[in-house]
Amino acid sequence: MIIPVRCFTCGKLIGDKWEEFARRVKMGENAGDVLDSLGIKRYCCRRMLLSHVEIIDEVLRFYEETEKRREARGYYYRE
């Protein structure tokens, strides 16, 4: 759903490295090189970032759409 705070296997903190990792990979950098430069050495931690899909973004889209519709209907401004 959302990036785990720590590596499942060893307990290293990886949550704070996700956004940089995702951004740099999207920019076209090699994922392995990004992991190296972030100091993630063990393969247990590397798979945490490599295999992660941020599904929460897909779920949030439903709420964003609902909110837009509410606004369009003047849901909040009706007396």
Place this chain on the structure above:
Amino acid sequence: MEIEVLEKDDKNIRLLVRGVDTPFMNALRRNILAEVPCMAIDEVVIIENSSVLHDEIIAHRLGLIPLKTDLESYNLPEECSCKSEFGCNLCRVTLTLDREAKDGTVTVYSGELVSENPNITPVSDKIPIIKLAKGQKLRLEAYARLGKGKIHAKWQPVSMCAYKHMPQIKIDAKNCDACGRCVEICPKKVLAKNGDKIEIRDLLACTLCQDCVDVCPKEPPAIEVGWEKNTFIFNLESTGVLPPERILEEALKILDKNLEEFAKQIEVQKT
């Protein structure tokens, strides 16, 4: 006992320890994993949560956030003089979070947790706790306590703590014809070919896998991989809650205390 620091930075330490036996090294390792206390969020009161994650998941994520620990100012809850289940100022830190997504989707980070003690804060400010869509709210109060790794892994001060034997590689120069097969097969690139000789490039990296011995075409093999008795390479990686040397220090103190307790118990059994 002889200790040499091979590498050290703010989170990692690598030691070469001579003159101790395996039981001692293992006791030290297990003490670091299970007995050295550190701070983690242990109880969460959710006041309002309209986010897409359940209360329990948020509480679990909060618990896993490593907090900078101050062992001098805080007691373990079971050793605290307050004897209260809820805790007092000497055994509990309150952190609060209050966030509403007013315009558009936002990510709530660990840096937004407000601690009552400015010294007890998350190790990193950039850990995502949750994402909120517009209009969603998260309001909570979290209580951090000292605890030990044997109760829950969130209280482990280290993310890696391991030792291995000091490798010892012997190359029989008379028997070896420097075919280079051992150089190629070594997964850690320990060996290097120098002219008509095989040389050891990085002895500490050797994992004692014996692949080089198996691949050697000579009979008996011209290379021999063994280990030095009672010499260890000790690796420690802190999660950031305490400096690595402090973790070692604490572990030794606790080991001493436990051994004393053990000796006392034996005395009691004897009489």
